[in-house]
Amino acid sequence: MTYVLKSKNKSLELSKPIIMGILNATPDSFSDGGQFNTYETACQHADEMIAHGAQIIDIGGESTRPGAPDVSLEEELARVIPVIEHVSKKDVWISIDTSKPEVMKQAVEAGAHLINDVRALQEPGALEVAASLNVPVCLMHMQGTPRTMQTAPKYQDVIEDIAVFFEQRIKACIDAGIKREHIILDPGFGFGKTLEHNLTILKNQKAFHRFDLPVLIGLSRKSMFKHLLNRDVEERLAGSLAGAMISAQKGAHIIRVHDVAETVDVLTVVDVCQE
Template identity: 35%
Template structure:
């Protein structure tokens, strides 16, 4: 008895982007030949990965600017974890993220997104300098689409099924990738109906969000079906539980697995990679872009001359 191999994304999948070039404030990204690196800044006392290391205002600002120095094109600033927990008022959430956004916008032209599902927080964040709203609840509040449309900001539409900050036990899918893609397509239509331009929309299949490890591995393997929607697709894989469960690793040991998952998604058409370990991710993205032919090597020396290696420097006289 033989079994067929699982469906896989073709190597170097090129998504049919409706609008390859996107402008974020003063920055322009051509997603037909560039992968943007999004750094993660959590101004929360109970964040999934860093456990509150950037909860203090000065720590959050410093981490944001350090990420820029390490190669981030983009910083994603959040004040509330996705994980289930008590609700935070719009005022308190805004007071967490808005000062960080304002300080980073004053110091850098980096793309800034705010990770929120509250329209009031989104509006305050845009006024402070954010150019992207990262809504991990997939426009669960349609007023968010109105805020985005009126402001001219971008929006990341993410697949998730639970009401914000609530438990969603034992998620079930017949075909997780097809169902996620259909959900995203519906939410894109909702955004368009509220006046959000198509060139301001980004999609995210929501790795691990209301999905088990097998679901998330399937999304990673078939990421090309998400990218085929025609909008820049974001892969948020960094240090997540699917990596820990797959490799039997604690959060602090998941860097290599995160980079591998990110590269698989990039080869499947992902054009934004959301990562904690910025310097390492920047190297992975740069190498992948070079393999794809989008980036020239920093220098060419190996086997480029009469000898395989450059001559050793001359020994100083009298040594």
Template identity: 45%
Template structure:
């Protein structure tokens, strides 16, 4: 659940507005007895969500907001630590890297070390290379191919490419609703190369593809 859009070009909102958008939804979903993740970059929003009992803090900014590491460390929540170059409003204007894989790997490793120093065990953490967050198509392809490398950082790897622009650029499908086949193919590749968690829209199709792929690989 997220109260602030992080799509390319999105404008930010303050913490009170962000919380106002999600508070009632979170309170209702807490009664559904299922794991809940909040998508936020703000320590203040994280703290309120933890107080409600949210299970996972998903931060596209890698827990760099002042106080974010402490909120996580003082909770029992899991964490998704993502890499993003720049900020959502401007990140896709002209993303540049000398070596995208080594730079993203270095960032994620640094954030893992910082969290461990605050007492957050690596078993509580997933790392996310941040596909589409300050990356060109080639950057995204290089990062997806590097999934095995990211899995050596000591945390599980989360891959979320479902229906993203990279799928449109590879398949020619401008309509997000028509990107299922490409998204499933990318998710299957990620799972076969070490991804621990897949964030997808088309759950049934992805599960069926994974069942077939892993059966054939046994």
């Protein structure tokens, strides 16, 4: 099934997996916190990811790592809006990684095409604002909150529990006026999951195709590779690339990564070898 995302008179075909490059304009993100939290370094990194083949740049101003503190609305806007305005001059889609309705609104006004919300539009007012903006939304599953999500997460059946959550959030979105063709699903690797949960999701990604919606996979440099491979965050490239390859082979439509050039190489090899 080929999906086509549409936003602001731009189209993005998902006939094969595409790359979403991660741009954390934050001082404390788990992998690259502080590397790109000035306007100059953030813009430079965005330009590099675009040059390396990213078709979406995902810009976030609040870390969602385990235990991350809250960030004020004013601070988050100050971190992301100038960078969005810079990237909007490029031929690339822009995703705003936020749960705050006002950040969604101002980001889309500044040039963002997509809302990527780890809380799946559950914050007060988020559904209504997202519907009014008429852009695609990515709904991610998370058990708990960033502060609590890794405190002994438990599921009866991790795949089916996530599927039930997706059913509920899809219905809530459609009831709020969001078009079904604007919905993307993300099972949320590392967000309230143990290593076993993450590996089960990785093996069973095709289960989420039942919704006939694009699936986004984000496992780049996640702590699952620390637990599986005993690798520090700067040593997780190989594991991340293996995860991206498996996800592509299992039908993921968007793969969210830190290492764009390397992942593009992997997906190119996967693509030419598809039967």
